[in-house]
Amino acid sequence: MIEVREALKWIQNGARRVDILKGISLTIPAGQFVAIVGASGSGKSTLLGLLAGLDSPSSGEIWLDGVPIHNLAEAQLAAVRGRKIGFVFQSYQLIPTLTALENVLLPFELNCEGSGLKKARELLESVGLVERMDHYPVQLSGGEQQRVAIARAFVVEPPIIMADEPTGNLDSTNGRMILDLLLEHNKRAGTTLVLVTHDPEVASTADRKIVLRDGRIVEDTLPYEPEAAAEQAQHG
Ligand SMILES: Nc1ncnc2c1ncn2[C@@H]1O[C@H](COP(=O)(O)OP(=O)(O)O)[C@@H](O)[C@H]1O
Numbered sequence: 001m002i003e004v005r006e007a008l009k010w011i012q013n014g015a016r017r018v019d020i021l022k023g024i025s026l027t028i029p030a031g032q033f034v035a036i037v038g039a040s041g042s043g044k045s046t047l048l049g050l051l052a053g054l055d056s057p058s059s060g061e062i063w064l065d066g067v068p069i070h071n072l073a074e075a076q077l078a079a080v081r082g083r084k085i086g087f088v089f090q091s092y093q094l095i096p097t098l099t100a101l102e103n104v105l106l107p108f109e110l111n112c113e114g115s116g117l118k119k120a121r122e123l124l125e126s127v128g129l130v131e132r133m134d135h136y137p138v139q140l141s142g143g144e145q146q147r148v149a150i151a152r153a154f155v156v157e158p159p160i161i162m163a164d165e166p167t168g169n170l171d172s173t174n175g176r177m178i179l180d181l182l183l184e185h186n187k188r189a190g191t192t193l194v195l196v197t198h199d200p201e202v203a204s205t206a207d208r209k210i211v212l213r214d215g216r217i218v219e220d221t222l223p224y225e226p227e228a229a230a231e232q233a234q235h236g
Pocket residue numbers: 011018020038039040041042043044045046047
């Protein structure tokens with residue numbers, strides 16, 4: 001479903017080349033919940049940006065659902081991204097001049113036919129914000145803004161959700177609520193979830209944990225499964 005082949009990302013800083021991702025290869029099957037962890041500056045956001053088609057690799061390939069997105073022009077990339085990916089950012093990224101409802105509706109209006117009003121209302125209801133639909137982002141708390149962002153990420157029913165430290169600006173109670181909503185929606189919709197997180201506890205709830213260090217994958221593990229381990233022990 002998502003395939004990365006030998007992706008490198010560097011930026012040219014005057015005469016100097018700064019390597020940010022130093023050769024990433026990975027395959028994420030449809031429906032998997034993957035946590036990406038690693039120290040600040042290890043390349044997590046850069047990698048997520050490549051997976052989401054928000055940015056292009058300097059070399060290497062990114063395939064989304066069999067479509068090579070590494071050399072698409074921005075207009076085509078925007079179309080693929082709009083239909084396939086819902087994104088939740090650490091800083092919410094709501095449009096300040098639009099109400100909560102209008103923010104949730106926007107991706108639908110840009111990418112889908114017909115009216116998304118019913119869907120948008122249902123999603124806002126499911127994140128507990130139906131009575132605040134007409135509020136502007138500035139009138140909402142951080143946790144409420146992130147709940148709007150979750151509704152927005154799901155409105156086109158994308159097969160993939162990507163979240164970059166979605167609880168990074170929230171206190172632990174609101175952070176917990178956001179994660180629960182994200183996981184609950186994801187489970188219900190059966191989507192692929194790629195989550196960048198600092199929180200080891202959150203990472204341990206994922207199907208798979210990928211650890212980045214200095215632009216490379218240094219660990220890629222499935223969580224411990226007692227049944228599989230017992231079976232392996234039994235059969236050698
Ligand atoms: N546009 C850029 N210009 C210069 N350096 C960048 C740029 N984007 C990212 N970097 C650097 O690349 C490294 C990885 O960044 P990032 O992907 O944001 O890491 P993380 O999300 O793991 O904290 C950092 O050292 C960061 O400073």
